[in-house]
Amino acid sequence: MSIDLSVNIAGVEFKNPILTASGTCGYGEELADLFSLSRLGGIVTKSITVKPRLGHPPPRTAETESGMLNAIGLANVGVDEFIEKKLPFLEKFDTVVVVNVAGAKIQEYVEICTRLADCPRADMVELNFSCPNVEEGMGIATSAVLAERAVAEVKKVFGGPVIAKLSPNVTDIAEIAQACESGGADAVSLINTLVGMAVDIETFRPRLTNNTGGLSGPAIKPVALAMVHKVYQAVKIPIVGIGGIATADDVIEFLLCGAAAIEIGTALFVEPDTPVKIARDLKKYLSKNKFDSVKQLIGQLRIYS
Amino acid sequence: MSRIVVEDVSITKISDLKRGYFRLNIAPFSKAAKVKPGQFVHVQIPGCGVYFRRAFSIYNFNAADGSIEILFKVVGRGTACLAKCRRGDRLGIVGPLGNTFRFPLKKETPVLIAGGVGFPPMYLLAVHMIEKGFEGERIVFLYGGNTKDDLVDISRIRKLGVELILTTMDGSYGQKGLITEPLKRIIDDRCGKVRLYACGPEGMLQAVDTLACDNDVPGQMSLEAPMPCGVGICLGCVRPLREGGYTRVCRDGPVYNFGEVLL
Ligand SMILES: Cc1cc2nc3c(=O)[nH]c(=O)nc-3n(C[C@H](O)[C@H](O)[C@H](O)COP(=O)(O)OP(=O)(O)OC[C@H]3O[C@@H](n4cnc5c(N)ncnc54)[C@H](O)[C@@H]3O)c2cc1C
Ligand SMILES: Cc1cc2nc3c(=O)[nH]c(=O)nc-3n(C[C@H](O)[C@H](O)[C@H](O)COP(=O)(O)O)c2cc1C
Ligand code: FES
Numbered sequence: 001m002s003i004d005l006s007v008n009i010a011g012v013e014f015k016n017p018i019l020t021a022s023g024t025c026g027y028g029e030e031l032a033d034l035f036s037l038s039r040l041g042g043i044v045t046k047s048i049t050v051k052p053r054l055g056h057p058p059p060r061t062a063e064t065e066s067g068m069l070n071a072i073g074l075a076n077v078g079v080d081e082f083i084e085k086k087l088p089f090l091e092k093f094d095t096v097v098v099v100n101v102a103g104a105k106i107q108e109y110v111e112i113c114t115r116l117a118d119c120p121r122a123d124m125v126e127l128n129f130s131c132p133n134v135e136e137g138m139g140i141a142t143s144a145v146l147a148e149r150a151v152a153e154v155k156k157v158f159g160g161p162v163i164a165k166l167s168p169n170v171t172d173i174a175e176i177a178q179a180c181e182s183g184g185a186d187a188v189s190l191i192n193t194l195v196g197m198a199v200d201i202e203t204f205r206p207r208l209t210n211n212t213g214g215l216s217g218p219a220i221k222p223v224a225l226a227m228v229h230k231v232y233q234a235v236k237i238p239i240v241g242i243g244g245i246a247t248a249d250d251v252i253e254f255l256l257c258g259a260a261a262i263e264i265g266t267a268l269f270v271e272p273d274t275p276v277k278i279a280r281d282l283k284k285y286l287s288k289n290k291f292d293s294v295k296q297l298i299g300q301l302r303i304y305s
Numbered sequence: 306m307s308r309i310v311v312e313d314v315s316i317t318k319i320s321d322l323k324r325g326y327f328r329l330n331i332a333p334f335s336k337a338a339k340v341k342p343g344q345f346v347h348v349q350i351p352g353c354g355v356y357f358r359r360a361f362s363i364y365n366f367n368a369a370d371g372s373i374e375i376l377f378k379v380v381g382r383g384t385a386c387l388a389k390c391r392r393g394d395r396l397g398i399v400g401p402l403g404n405t406f407r408f409p410l411k412k413e414t415p416v417l418i419a420g421g422v423g424f425p426p427m428y429l430l431a432v433h434m435i436e437k438g439f440e441g442e443r444i445v446f447l448y449g450g451n452t453k454d455d456l457v458d459i460s461r462i463r464k465l466g467v468e469l470i471l472t473t474m475d476g477s478y479g480q481k482g483l484i485t486e487p488l489k490r491i492i493d494d495r496c497g498k499v500r501l502y503a504c505g506p507e508g509m510l511q512a513v514d515t516l517a518c519d520n521d522v523p524g525q526m527s528l529e530a531p532m533p534c535g536v537g538i539c540l541g542c543v544r545p546l547r548e549g550g551y552t553r554v555c556r557d558g559p560v561y562n563f564g565e566v567l568l
Contacts, residue, residue, distance in 0.1 A: 023539075023540075024538060024539065025538050026537065026538045030536050030537040030538050030556065031536075031538065033307060033308040033309045033536070034307050034308075034309050034310070034311065034536070035307060054550055054551060055540065055543070055551070057545070058530070058541075058542075058543050058544065058551075059531065059541075060540065060541055060543065061531070061533050061539065061541030063355065063356050063357050063531075063533070064356070065354075065356075066356060067356060068356065068357070068533060070539070070541065072539075072540050072541070075540050075543075075551070217356065268534070268538060269357065269533045269534035269535075269538070269539050270349070270356065270357060270358060270534075271311065271349075271397075272309075272311055272399060272534070272536050272538070273311045
């Protein structure tokens with residue numbers, strides 16, 4: 001029996017539900033030294049901004065219990081260089097390219113997505129509303145009104161599907177997800193990192209020059225699952241689950257909670273070939289449990305009433 | 306074919322070199338034959354609760370049996386745990402990672418400067434130069450530490466037949482004082498014909514970098530930074546470049562020309 005790992009999000013076919021998360025796979029060049037990117041369902045590129053950004057001074061990362069903090073500060077090459085030098089590299093791979101976009105104002109998202117609309121290889125865009133390391137960006141992430149408007153404005157200029165990436169650092173993530181859906185988002189992805197801190201008790205200094213950073217890795221998986229579960233009940237558009245995924249079992253948990261696909265982030269740092277291993281193990285699970293398609297798992301959680 | 310591999314390997318030998326230093330042989334590593342001096346492996350240390358891998362320079366490799374060797378000092382949780390491993394234990398490694406050194410010109414005298422745990426890549430570089438036809442006696446090898454406890458595996462480097470100069474801060478072995486003292490003399494004596502290679506603690510590298518830049522001596526040094534991923538995808542290991550911007554030590558380095566990085 002052949003096992004079908006493919007999923008479909010907003011009309012885009014993914015050969016498997018495994019994507020790599022923005023900011024954890026660069027623009028693909030480095031991971032291509034380890035495995036063919038064609039083995040991925042999709043790749044979400046590092047957030048790009050209108051102008052290049054150097055990012056925050058080091059130290060920008062700190063190891064924590066079961067995870068890490070980062071305050072990279074959206075270091076990226078900027079939209080011009082991205083289109084000219086980074087996107088062409090991804091041409092040769094048979095995988096969905098999701099371009100992650102960040103900005104300080106709605107106008108910046110619109111400007112970047114207008115440019116991307118002319119790039120056939122930018123299959124989808126993911127709007128990063130939630131980078132906790134850049135103060136300005138947080139406004140959109142925490143405001144349903146702004147998030148809805150941002151999605152609506154981007155939808156006017158970008159022809160392909162638009163994913164809104166949500167921050168967990170809000171009172172009610174379902175409300176923001178619904179606002180994005182109203183704005184015309186084709187899907188939502190969640191979660192981005194949680195605000196966190198680590199302190200050096202010898203120097204009395206925070207371990208990051210930015211003082212605070214974003215927590216990611218296995219530590220955040222339970223939070224992410226609860227949020228995916230909540231959003232699944234609140235919206236009709238597909239959900240891309242993110243947060244602490246490192247194994248096929250983790251992926252299955254997210255699918256059961258309602259995610260139609262998932263992104264792998266921090267796990268790539270520890271085990272750069274995680275996506276390859278997960279695809280293999282996912283097949284094993286499906287075959288062992290007599291499923292022929294991964295789609296049969298999506299949203300199948302049996303909640304206690 | 307992947308240039309970098311993620312593999313499970315076995316510890317084939319672990320040697321306690323005393324005073325907190327250990328030597329570890331691991332195999333089989335499918336890229337052992339491809340290793341270049343200055344490159345490192347990222348090692349997952351099981352059972353100690355540290356989340357990230359730890360970076361270690363490749364100390365030696367054996368293309369025939371696919372083994373590599375690392376030399377490390379216990380400084381924290383991960384290295385303490387690694388030191389407790391036994392023969393037969395499994396480790397995950399990613400590698401080979403990073404760039405390598407530029408080869409010296411025929412007319413130049415290579416001067417290798419190793420401080421403490423910066424010794425492994427300098428040793429491998431010396432081995433490589435000799436394999437490529439440099440006579441051992443034409444290579445100057447400076448090896449320094451705080452005390453004689455920091456000068457490990459001296460017998461190995463002696464066997465290469467290099468001109469060996471040992472220094473300790475407390476004078477417990479070799480010449481007393483900073484490694485840069487004999488280095489200054491060498492630069493003065495052989496002006497214009499040396500190429501320096503350095504790896505060691507930050508303070509030593511700063512001093513060597515300044516000496517090299519002030520005296521217009523070419524060469525390179527291998528840097529360190531905490532490395533979450535080791536493969537260039539997290540942007541966590543960056544250091545500032547003199548010309549502005551940042552460099553990823555794991556992928557653009559760890560080997561840099563003198564004067565290139567702001568120390
Ligand atoms: C390219 C590269 C090659 C290396 N080669 C060797 C080698 O051949 N032999 C060897 O013994 N060590 C080497 N190191 C250093 C080694 O990676 C660290 O000693 C190790 O990560 C410490 O882990 P730990 O869990 O024991 O210490 P931790 O508990 O993580 O830290 C202990 C102390 O060391 C500091 N530290 C931790 N990691 C680093 C790092 N990467 N750079 C600088 N300071 C750090 C911490 O700030 C802390 O003060 C290398 C590092 C790099 C980046
Ligand atoms: C070092 C690092 C950099 C990141 N950069 C970005 C980014 O540029 N844009 C973005 O939308 N998310 C970024 N993220 C968040 C991840 O895409 C992901 O949402 C988050 O890390 C949770 O997933 P994980 O636990 O699997 O890492 C970054 C995460 C890390 C660890
Ligand atoms: S350690 Fe991740 S980019 Fe260098």
